[in-house]
Amino acid sequence: MIVAKRKPFEEIKHFLKGYKKVLNVGCGTCVAVCLAGGEKEVSVLNAELDMARKIDDNPIEISGITIERQCDREYLEVLDAKVGEYEALLSMACGAGIQFLAERYPNIPVFPAVDTTFIGVNQAVGWYEERCRSCSSCVLGQTGGICPVTLCAKGLYNGPCGGTNKGSCEIDSNQPCAWYMIYERLKGQGRLECILEITPANDWQNQTPRTVIQPGYSKPETAGK
Secondary structure, three states, rough: EEEEEEHHHHHHHHHOOOOOOOEEEEEEEHHOOOOOOOOOHHHHHHHHHHHHHHHHOOEEEEEEEEOOOOOOOHHHHHHHHHHHOOOOEEEOOHHHHHHHHHHHOOOOOOOEEEEEEEOOOOOOOOOOOOOOOOOOOOOOOOOOOOOHHHOOOOOOOOOOOOOOOEEEOOOOEEEHHHHHHHHHHHHHHHHHHHOOOOOOOOOOOOOOOOOOOOOOOOOOOOOOO
């Protein structure tokens, strides 16, 4: 299972500062189970954003919807008739779900409201494609919903290396250059200035086992016994 925690409120507020009409999309599976991005959490965040923007004299019209799963394309269809009414989307799903939203609606900015912290294993036999490395410092809001940590062969945070070749990566002509895709996505959204923002070196928190206890909850005394 994927475990996540909500991003700091001020960071979410900063993402949305220039938008007046926003749809907050929750996810009914992993992030709902870990109490980070389900229907309840969507409602709580929307209420907080509505109040904060009123205090700032910059009101926002924010709606919420929680779908079954954001990481399966078939469940995104219910959004097709809605997203055109909004200037931006806020996603409370994991990094994979955020990227699927951004791919389906490439002309609308999609911002993450949670940080994916780690991924629990699925022990069934299947085909899995990595889209999120659970780095705990999600930059998808600045990169047009395309993850440079997983999709760039070198995991570069700040623009392409010198090996990009006509949209492909130097390691394999069949591998798209992540930063070429990021450039094209941001260009299509009229947000190319985002590519100039410098992301500091990450404090890689996914090198040792971690525990997430959501706000308002505590670790049971019998845990691990």
